[in-house]
Amino acid sequence: MKILVDVRKCVGQARCAEISPELFKLDDNGFNVTAVIQVPPGLEEQAREGANACPERVITIVEDETMKDSTQA
């Protein structure tokens, strides 16, 4: 799993780092400046919660396995 952060749209609310400081590193001004974060085993749930906590919705979770399309009937 990896995390993609659209760092240009981050507004520095630090919600992601509050949820998971191990995964989301902020700069001195509170902005998330790491565009691609590899998620170590065991931190997947924290990654999802951190992404969900971002009010700007600039964090995307990319699963490792082939993406399963649940929209297919």
Ligand code: SF4
């Ligand atoms: S929660 Fe979103 S807006 Fe806030 S620091 Fe993290 S990525 Fe940026």
